[in-house]
Amino acid sequence: MATVPLLSDEEASAEALAVFDDIRATRGTDYVNNFWRALAHDPARLRATWERLKVVMGPGSLDPLVKELIYIAVSTANGCEYCVHSHTAAARAKGMTPAQHGELLAVIGMAMQTNGIVTGLQVPVDDSFRA
Amino acid sequence: MATVPLLSDEEASAEALAVFDDIRATRGTDYVNNFWRALAHDPARLRATWERLKVVMGPGSLDPLVKELIYIAVSTANGCEYCVHSHTAAARAKGMTPAQHGELLAVIGMAMQTNGIVTGLQVPVDDSFRA
Amino acid sequence: MATVPLLSDEEASAEALAVFDDIRATRGTDYVNNFWRALAHDPARLRATWERLKVVMGPGSLDPLVKELIYIAVSTANGCEYCVHSHTAAARAKGMTPAQHGELLAVIGMAMQTNGIVTGLQVPVDDSFRA
Amino acid sequence: MATVPLLSDEEASAEALAVFDDIRATRGTDYVNNFWRALAHDPARLRATWERLKVVMGPGSLDPLVKELIYIAVSTANGCEYCVHSHTAAARAKGMTPAQHGELLAVIGMAMQTNGIVTGLQVPVDDSFRA
Amino acid sequence: MATVPLLSDEEASAEALAVFDDIRATRGTDYVNNFWRALAHDPARLRATWERLKVVMGPGSLDPLVKELIYIAVSTANGCEYCVHSHTAAARAKGMTPAQHGELLAVIGMAMQTNGIVTGLQVPVDDSFRA
Amino acid sequence: MATVPLLSDEEASAEALAVFDDIRATRGTDYVNNFWRALAHDPARLRATWERLKVVMGPGSLDPLVKELIYIAVSTANGCEYCVHSHTAAARAKGMTPAQHGELLAVIGMAMQTNGIVTGLQVPVDDSFRA
Structure with a gap:
């Protein structure tokens, strides 16, 4: 409730x-x-x-479907059950295929994994990234 | 260090x-x-x-640039400084424009905002999302 | 369970x-x-x-109701369903009005939104804040 | 940077x-x-x-200082360094005393602690909270 | 679902x-x-x-039960209900006692609490830790 | 600062x-x-x-070194830089070997990864875990 x-x-x-x-x-x-x-x-x-x-x-320089995938990614990292469900439904309504859904989850998992390892290692930011 | x-x-x-x-x-x-x-x-x-x-x-049913945007979204929600820097650099190398970067941040901000409001409200998942 | x-x-x-x-x-x-x-x-x-x-x-330099609002804010950001429910009930028992609840959620949402944008932008801390 | x-x-x-x-x-x-x-x-x-x-x-049913405390709480739970610094400075500008700051941190710490214990225990929400 | x-x-x-x-x-x-x-x-x-x-x-320089405790700790901090349940069950299957479970939760709670206080205080890393 | x-x-x-x-x-x-x-x-x-x-x-049914590993795991998931540094130093002082550190990070990464995938999939808890 x-x-x-x-x-x-x-x-x-x-x-x-x-x-x-x-x-x-x-x-x-x-x-x-x-x-x-x-x-x-x-x-x-x-x-x-x-x-x-x-x-x-809405439409812009990023496709509305791509925006839904980004929304799902943030909602997943934040553990928002409602948001994961509602934006997965929205992504499907905008044409997300099962293969795209699977790749989305794989990228989320990979990012979560390296986020954890990088934070545990406290890797310093490379100068070359700062531009 | x-x-x-x-x-x-x-x-x-x-x-x-x-x-x-x-x-x-x-x-x-x-x-x-x-x-x-x-x-x-x-x-x-x-x-x-x-x-x-x-x-x-790598390439699949999602574009490699889209995958970088998803990676940035997860890394941002998890607060991983190194990951945000490295994947923002990677996204630029794969063609992310300033307008796309701006929209990415807007979607991340919108998702974070509604994640918080939804969790504070404990909104129950609509039956129509469960399919 | x-x-x-x-x-x-x-x-x-x-x-x-x-x-x-x-x-x-x-x-x-x-x-x-x-x-x-x-x-x-x-x-x-x-x-x-x-x-x-x-x-x-308990009472101190912050009002007990204010402490409940802070508790709800942390619990929401951490996605703790039980804690959101129990401390929303506690805040109501201490006099939280619907208008205050609405403003609490608006502040939580605003903070979540800018947390995400700031982290994605990796904005450096202003020297003037360090005092 | x-x-x-x-x-x-x-x-x-x-x-x-x-x-x-x-x-x-x-x-x-x-x-x-x-x-x-x-x-x-x-x-x-x-x-x-x-x-x-x-x-x-701005002013409403919650005091602007209380709103800053809530903002700090969310930013702390999300680990947003910039936001913690900027809103701690803002709270001080709005009159936050050292004692209030100390109590804010104590409530944040208490909430974080019980958020973790509750999630580890998966405590079910009491019916009495749902009203 | x-x-x-x-x-x-x-x-x-x-x-x-x-x-x-x-x-x-x-x-x-x-x-x-x-x-x-x-x-x-x-x-x-x-x-x-x-x-x-x-x-x-699997077995390595850390005991499989210790690995399950670490898994529960991460899953709890991330608020993953399924993961908390599945790895608590796995830890029990590997011999976790009620006393160990209680101490695990106490350490998780202590870590969450000080994570929040440290982040709110923005305590700078001691040079002596960097070695 | x-x-x-x-x-x-x-x-x-x-x-x-x-x-x-x-x-x-x-x-x-x-x-x-x-x-x-x-x-x-x-x-x-x-x-x-x-x-x-x-x-x-302190000592109990879990070894003090194991408790430090759990502390690092929580601090990593919460992105607390200070806490990761201080408890990694503490774990080393209590005998953590490089191999154990490496395995700790691997477990953290694995847990983060599956936390993300499970949340994105919203996998329902198995009845068999509830006991």
Whole structure:
């Protein structure tokens, strides 16, 4: 259970509902996931988070699917169960193949492994990296 | 300073030197960075790590540059200074533009932010994500 | 399920029960939460942890409610589900309002976001901070 | 060294300089710290981050000093050296006393300790916390 | 639920089944735990992970039980619920006593606590440690 | 630089000096490392931390060297540079060999790797582990 109630459409304020409607229109689905329903207690913060997410995760110099993979990587390193599930679903909706998912996990594992070894060894940064 | 000495070519064993040589040949540079010199105390582990890295970070269903971005994301979430520096350098060598770097950081920041909010809210995973 | 059994009052030793009783008296409730029941296998450690907690979380130069907010912040960053739930409940019992909870989460999210961006950028510490 | 150059006033764009000026005016100091100079490569992101920070860290139902303490707590759990330094300086500027700093660290330490023990024990969340 | 299906013996490829069989033979049990069934979608990665695990966790200059304790410590700090459960079970199978388990948790808690305090204080590394 | 001054023997209070003296006597060295000098601003907390450390890290059902290895593992996963250096030095002082250090790092790396893969896969805990 969440530490706050998840607000249904009926319980959400008009301001929050307007954000839900934009989420629905942007994603082309009627479904509004739990994260937004938990945020809806504070409509201003709900809107700010959603507006920022649209900008950050939208098309740019990186592909939206690549952005989802990066999101999964961060969420995995931080151990955020919800975020891993929601962004794995989002990546699949954007075309992530099983092979890509497998390679993503392999890179995450490799990075975690060397992060640990490097930190245990306290390897000093090479001058050549600083440019 | 590292918790172990970094081995120069002169100090490394023949077995470790052979890995250094493969690193040089694979990357087309004479430079062997500190991580490998710290690992060289145990040539078998040095080789296993390098061989695995070549497989994981090489071409596949994900582009090598995308893999570097994922590596940076994990290393950032884990706070590994050396890894952030070395893989940012590697990503640049593979063509990462300043705009891509900026978007990478924006996605990392967004993921970190929502990871924190989701965990603080303990949002339950939507059934629709479980498929 | 826990990695050790949770001890009921009947299963706890006399030494552990004495700590349970102090928890009850201090909090003015008959309820002893699972954390203490899991710790009760080692009554000396149970007592040391409880005695320390009373000192650290009690009144001082910081308000007990503020201390709970700090506790939630750390627990969130560390991804400790149990701790987030137990200290959110404790903060509510000490008077945390929904608005304060919302602002706590906003600060946690902001800090997580900039932690990630700063680490990805490896921003050097300003001399002016070192005083 | 940062992974990007820190932009001086001379190197920053007009758009970035406008944010620098707002930082100066808001804080009543001519000094603009390194974080903003590293972000200045992308003026839109610089502005979005600064505007959001002003809202989140400003007065509300939580005191601005309390918000700084929460920020330090998160930054400490995430191991962000820069953030610990910058927000410890900010907390002092907002009146944090040595005694408050000491208690903050004690709460952080206590939370870290029980986060570890709880996770190692996998203590199940009490039903009574879910409300 | 996992983000990928767990493969039964019937669903696994011949290559994956061969790894399952080696897991069974090595451990002297018919049971293959969920981690390997989730990895089985990519038999090459399944084999590489299992082969590496056998080498790393096998006898050497550190006792296999000590290695399990270290594994639990890392998994706890990273908040990996599955890993804490699986390696606590493995440590018990290798002879971990309740007293050893209690001391392990006490050391983890002590380390977490001082990690937090040291990071909050930004204590500089003593020259005497660098040798 | 630390976020608080490190107190010399001359600057420390009589109460803090008494703890310094016990550290010296216990370790058989005149050297008091920076962590204790940073904690010395609050003599009560200094004493509580030192007394607890002596109990937790002293002989018991786990060997003091094994406890240092566990401490390094946690500190590495948490990215605490100071703690990695100080406890690596402590482990060496208690007899850690280069081969043991290498195996410790290999186990840390393996655990980090599988922590990441397991979290990315969200592998459900096997019923057989819950006992």
